[in-house]
Amino acid sequence: MNQTMLQPPGWAKPRGYANGVTATGRLVFVAGQIGWNAAAEFESDDLVAQTAQALRNVVAVLHEAGALPAHIVRMTWYVTDRAEYLGRAAEIGGVYREVIGRHYPAMSAVEVSALMEDRARVEIKVTAVIPQ
Numbered sequence: 001m002n003q004t005m006l007q008p009p010g011w012a013k014p015r016g017y018a019n020g021v022t023a024t025g026r027l028v029f030v031a032g033q034i035g036w037n038a039a040a041e042f043e044s045d046d047l048v049a050q051t052a053q054a055l056r057n058v059v060a061v062l063h064e065a066g067a068l069p070a071h072i073v074r075m076t077w078y079v080t081d082r083a084e085y086l087g088r089a090a091e092i093g094g095v096y097r098e099v100i101g102r103h104y105p106a107m108s109a110v111e112v113s114a115l116m117e118d119r120a121r122v123e124i125k126v127t128a129v130i131p132q
Contacts, residue, residue: 002131003073016093017107021073023129028065030126032078033057034117047084047121048091054124055099062128069100071128075107078123082111085122 006020007013034057035050036042044050059069079085085092115123 002071002129014104016096017075017104019106021106023073025071025129025131026065028062028067028071028126028128028130030058030061030128032076032123032125033061034115034120034123036117036120042117042119045119045121047079047081048088048095050121051092051124052095052099054122055096058124058126059099062126065128065130067128067130070103071130072100072103072105072126073129074127075105076125077107077109078112078115079109080112080114080121085109085111 002025003021003023005018006022008019011019033054035044035053036057037053038060042050043053058072062068062071077085115121
């Protein structure tokens with residue numbers, strides 16, 4: 001693999017993400033993906049369902065570059081309800097593992113007051129590195 005996870009000595013091991021990642025190869029930048037389908041239509045207003053769809057959208061864009069979920073080095077999540085995100089973390093983790101697998105890149109999550117699409121509950125952007 002072209003990635004090395006960065007874990008400073010003495011730091012508590014993070015759950016579900018890496019503190020940092022080094023990687024070499026071709027860069028892929030995926031724009032923020034929300035929980036609508038390929039026709040730009042929402043099938044659900046549920047946070048977990050939208051998260052699953054947003055992650056599937058990320059994977060579809062990665063596929064266009066010849067990349068896999070394992071090539072993701074950085075992921076940023078924007079959520080409109082921090083309390084719901086935290087309260088449903090186990091469900092969100094389940095759909096994450098279904099779509100992305102057990103690959104945990106450097107991640108950030110931020111609560112925002114709104115996203116550009118009124119019905120969007122989550123937006124996920126990604127940077128990936130495809131090995132040379």
